[in-house]
Amino acid sequence: RPRRMVVVRAEAINPDIKKDEAKVVDSVVVTELSKPLTAYCRCWRSGTFPLCDGSHVKHNKATGDNVGPLLLKKQ
Ligand code: FES
Numbered sequence: 367r368p369r370r371m372v373v374v375r376a377e378a379i380n381p382d383i384k385k386d387e388a389k390v391v392d393s394v395v396v397t398e399l400s401k402p403l404t405a406y407c408r409c410w411r412s413g414t415f416p417l418c419d420g421s422h423v424k425h426n427k428a429t430g431d432n433v434g435p436l437l438l439k440k441q
Pocket residue numbers: 406407408409410411412417418419420421422423433434435436
């Protein structure tokens with residue numbers, strides 16, 4: 367079976383959403399969460415995906431992008 371070749375280039379993944387902000391972070395308030403705050407990755411680079419592990423910081427520095435996690439906050 368042939369191996370699939372994956373080419374990863376350092377480029378922004380966000381073409382035009384909130385580009386005037388240093389980092390795009392959105393929050394959703396929910397009433398039933400086991401933890402007070404849970405961050406979900408939206409940069410697709412987390413080693414703990416779907417949870418954010420802070421890898422977006424390195425990606426943003428390397429590419430000039432401004433992606434950040436989705437934060438779920440317990441109310
Ligand atoms: Fe992907 Fe934080 S690691 S948004």
